[in-house]
Amino acid sequence: MSLNLYGWNDIRNKEILEFDESDLVPGRIISSSRGIFTIITEAGEGRAELSGSFMYRVVSNTEYPVVGDFVLARKESNLFIIDKVLDRRSLLKRKAPGVTAEEQILAANLDFVFLVFGLDGGRSFNVRSIERLLTLVWDSGASPIIVLNKADLCEDPDIYKSEAEAVSLGVPVIVSSAAHGLGLDEIRTVIEKGKTGLFIGRSGVGKSALTNALMEKEITETGDVRGDDRKGRHTTTSRDMFLLPWGALLIDSPGIREIQLTGDISSVDETFSDIAEIAANCRFHDCSHENEPGCAVQESIQAGDLSEGRYRSYQKHLKEIKYQQRRGDSRLEKLEREKWKAIGKEYKNFTKKNG
Ligand SMILES: Nc1nc2c(ncn2[C@@H]2O[C@H](COP(=O)(O)OP(=O)(O)OP(=O)(O)O)[C@@H](O)[C@H]2O)c(=O)[nH]1
Ligand SMILES: [Zn+2]
Secondary structure, three states: OOOHHHHHOOHHHOOOOOOOOOOOOOEEEEEEEEOOEEEEOOOEEEEEEHHHHHHHHHOOHHHHOOOOOOOEEEEOOEEEEHHHEOOOOOOEEEEOOOOOOOOEEEEEEEEEEEEEEEEOOOOOOOHHHHHHHHHHHHHHHHHHEEEEEOHHHHHOOHHHHHHHHHHHHHOOEEEEEEOOOOOOOHHHHOOOOOOOOEEEEOOOOHHHHHHHHHHHHOOOOOOOOOOOOOOOOOOOOOOEEEEEEOEEEEEEEOOOOOOOOOOOOOOHHHHHHHHHHHHHHOOOOOOOOOOOOHHHHHOOOOOOOOOOHHHHHHHHHHHHHHHHHHHHHHHHHHHHHHHHHHHHHHHHHHHHOOO
């Protein structure tokens, strides 16, 4: 097995030269679940856990390996012990669900994220959800692609395609049917050999079905959508990366319901580049676009050039990220303080013991 098949390359080889511990081998995380990982290395695939020193060094939960991460590990009998996570070229994250201020890392080192929606008439397709996922992906550093699946269950997919295009401003929109093999070639063209893609979307939109169709065989379980309420059952239990027949890598992630934004404000300006452009003409450079005089954004809404819904969505993204940034900053400061306190205590114990 060559790790190059899993996205390893010469640049990564140079990156690890500085780590001269010869018992460490590079690998890529292909699944992770509660501290147990599956890693792929030159020596094959195996179970992996974190080293004691890794656990000791961790300050924030965002440092733990996730699917897509490149790591250095040492082999101990039939287990790999992960000692280091290598530099992440892109990072898909959201605010962790619940009241916590923590971020939850979904995957690392992605080139593309496919935002999958279902055109089966349920709650899956919604332009506001497209905007929300776009902000998430723009923040990650990967490129977004929109996939409107289950086209076979839809009278007129083109209507939805236009709606999606109207809010996605140049991001490709692919209409697909995993059931009928529609749109698969377009997905294949986007994600070339050696690149890593990830499917994200609500449960039941067909992420696993699309993965299976692209793999050209049944590898992940697909669930039957209950007829009564058109809601898919949750079927994917672990995140997994697959090597597609033409050499691309694909991660099928579990269905997500709640997406609270985190990260950088610039991702909002990327999703809403139309509004950002208008806002450049506001009289005040720090205009909040609410009721300031000379607000170009409000003028656009009055003139009917910008929809109220899209404007509100923009404001909501901004507010959410700013709030999360304030909470995140104070949380990180607290973690740093605790870490230094612990180190200080240890040093005191050490000097006490050793005189
Ligand atoms: N008619 C039709 N059914 C589809 C299509 N894609 C998926 N399905 C069906 O929709 C149901 C849910 O598909 P999955 O692939 O399990 O959905 P998922 O997004 O992976 O769901 P989670 O794993 O729960 O996140 C299954 O019964 C699939 O057979 C499609 O293009 N057309
Ligand atoms: Zn303004």
